[in-house]
Amino acid sequence: SKKWILMVTAQTPTNIAVIKYWGKRDENLILAINDSISVTLDPAHLCTTTTVAVSPSFQQDRMWLNKKEISLDGARYQNCLREIRARANDYEDEKKGIKISKNDWQNLHVHIDSYNNFPTAAGLASSAAGFACLVFSLAKLMNVQEDNGRLSAIARQGSGSACRSLFGGFVKWVMGKEEDGSDSIAVPLADEKHWDELVIIIAVVSSRQKETSSTSGMRETVVTSALIDHRAKEVVPKRIVQMEEAIQNRDFPTFAQLTCSDSNQFHAVCMDTSPPIFYMNDTSHRVISCVEKWNRAEGTPQVAYTFDAGPNAVLIARNRKAATLMLQRLLFHFPPNSDTDLDSYVIGDKSILK
Ligand code: PMV
Incomplete structure (x- = not known):
């Protein structure tokens, strides 16, 4: 039947760099010219909430940001969607009669609903929380079995600073050496409890x-x-x-x-x-x-x-x-x-x- 819908909701806080990323050595893959370090904020304040849904009745991939439909045509969205789909796994819910095999994800369309609880594109790192949340929620939806470090390399292709929002606390984005960006990932330095007087x-x-x-x-x-x-x-x-x-x-x-x-x-x-x-x-x-x-x-x-x-x-x-x-x-x-x-x-x- 074409009646089912599968949904995942995630919340991701933004992060603020204390050693800044500024400058790319590869614009398409988003590879930085220096390492950076950030602190991820408390999710209660500046964060993005994203719901991703999949259903055989969806005709195309679509996205709404703060309740307005936006285009997914840009390379950043396309790169994230492609990388997540490439890592998708089988999913089965016997009770609901849903069975999705690995390859089905290529043809199933997603609807993405994203909301920032703070001003978008005002230099408050909205894209950081946004792409981190998008990649994380899509990964959960498509049963991707990779750790947050590997997911950070995908979020990075949406927005460089986004890779650092996959972890809480203090996080380093290692610029990496590889041409394909596989080692340009976020690594946690200390968790949110480490320095909680700040x-x-x-x-x-x-x-x-x-x-x-x-x-x-x-x-x-x-x-x-x-x-x-x-x-x-x-x-x-x-x-x-x-x-x-x-x-x-x-x-x-x-x-x-x-x-x-x-x-x-x-x-x-x-x-x-x-x-x-x-x-x-x-x-x-x-x-x-x-x-x-x-x-x-x-x-x-x-x-x-x-x-x-x-x-x-x-x-x-x-x-x-x-x-x-x-x-x-x-x-x-x-x-x-x-x-x-x-x-x-x-x-x-x-x-x-x-
Ligand atoms: O990831 P972008 O393209 O939003 O760039 C972020 C750049 C700064 O916020 C200025 C610095 C940083 O490291 O977050």
Whole structure:
């Protein structure tokens, strides 16, 4: 019969890089020019929820993002769908009378319904959570028997940063050496319990969509920046080693210094691109000054800041007390509803307001 439908729902949090990925050596496979390290957020806050369904009555693959239908024609979606289908396995549910053999998946169509609980494409790594969730849920649906490391290499082909969202806690994306990208995967460095004093606050400076996509931005940087080679070859490899050590030792001063410097260098190579790319705005710069001044006054860093391809500030506080003080400072210096203002705050751990 053509009546059955099989569904899987998954939820995946976004991740924020503390050592940034910026620049590809292969655009189709999405292979990076340097390793990167990120922290995966709490799934309760910034996350994507995706439901994938399969039924013999579906006529074609279709997808809805935030309730609007979007095209699956792009190479990124096609690559993910192809790679998952290639690894599909037999599935049987005797009670429901469903029997799908390995090869059937090639001809069965899927419907994908994806929803972000935060602004899409505003530099809040929506594509990271999105592709990680898509690949994970499709893999479950099609009974793919691969570990999250192998799945990360598929998610990477949707969006580079997505590979890091297959794991919680601190995660490294190893750029790899192989031409086929088989060793360009995410590896977990420490789980979410390892350093649970940290509190992440996201100050949403603007929820508007960014002007330069990370894809075109990276391409322009790699071709035109005189600094990017130095960053990828000389600076990042050392920082990766230092950052891994800082995470293992829960060494906040080193962690904060590396995180802030790496964000600033990423935005410096953006500025060094021709034409220059400005992801941060005046408010972002004022947030940086505010954090830098406070850290200096305290004598030891209380908060680290990092900005992705957009003006929103991701603030990582050393503990709950520092997070509360940071929030008070933000509210004082950036009172809600004025012109240059912050749109809203997304707080990594809501209980800090109590
Ligand atoms: O994976 P993409 O194409 O969304 O690129 C992400 C790039 C940054 O967010 C700026 C840095 C990173 O490592 O996540």
